[in-house]
Amino acid sequence: MSGVAGRRAVAAVEARDVCKSYRGVDAEPVLALDHVSLRVEAGEMVAVMGPSGAGKSTLLNVLAGLDRADSGTIAIAGSDITGMSDRRLTALRRERIGFVFQGFNLLPQLTAAQNIVLPFELARRRPDPQRLDRLAKVLRISDRLSHRPGELSGGQQQRIAVARALLPAPDIVFADEPTGALDSHSSAELLGFLRDAVDREGQSVVLVTHEDSAAAYADRTIQVVDGRTR
Numbered sequence: 001m002s003g004v005a006g007r008r009a010v011a012a013v014e015a016r017d018v019c020k021s022y023r024g025v026d027a028e029p030v031l032a033l034d035h036v037s038l039r040v041e042a043g044e045m046v047a048v049m050g051p052s053g054a055g056k057s058t059l060l061n062v063l064a065g066l067d068r069a070d071s072g073t074i075a076i077a078g079s080d081i082t083g084m085s086d087r088r089l090t091a092l093r094r095e096r097i098g099f100v101f102q103g104f105n106l107l108p109q110l111t112a113a114q115n116i117v118l119p120f121e122l123a124r125r126r127p128d129p130q131r132l133d134r135l136a137k138v139l140r141i142s143d144r145l146s147h148r149p150g151e152l153s154g155g156q157q158q159r160i161a162v163a164r165a166l167l168p169a170p171d172i173v174f175a176d177e178p179t180g181a182l183d184s185h186s187s188a189e190l191l192g193f194l195r196d197a198v199d200r201e202g203q204s205v206v207l208v209t210h211e212d213s214a215a216a217y218a219d220r221t222i223q224v225v226d227g228r229t230r
Helices: 056-063 086-096 112-123 129-138 154-166 184-201
Strands: 013-023 029-040 045-049 071-076 097-100 172-176 204-208 220-225
Touching (some): 013 056, 029 056, 029 071, 045 056, 045 184, 056 172, 056 204, 086 112, 097 154, 112 129, 129 154, 154 172, 154 184, 172 184
Parallel strands (some): 045 204, 097 172, 172 204
Antiparallel strands (some): 013 029, 013 071
């Protein structure tokens, strides 16, 4: 893959010695991330793989600033988010980060189009209608924009979620099992679109997946086992 060719000196995201724990069912602490360090370059697509419960989704949430690390540092495009206020972190996520959730996270009372532009509404910004039209055509959702999530298939909802993440043209996109609700043909289309965002627009993509076929679209793969990367 050619996405790493246009690297910049500042990493898209960099984690150093990051730890994250949570309370298990018996109230005992569980170490989800154990001194994790990694670096994703600008214009690079990285797949994160590993067994269930290894810490992949936790890693993605912490890197994207959706959850706080217990220790260590995380920088997005050179900005240390570790001690950043919630307000500043929210602003940074809106401006620089796109996130595709495993469970879609679409608001059921809004139409597909309203869900896609919601980040712009919250930031009081105006979306680019031409980019929205292009995304809708490539993701094959142009005829579904007036529908609500309950009227859409799982695959259609996933494509709506991807359009929402990509519409602001973020520096980096975090995607948690984005092909989980898609058939093989739709998965290939979506992964090709993410690959194109890396190669043509210089965006970075961090993709959690359990599928080797999805990881093949990435420049490299990071394995997570027992909360550690290798």
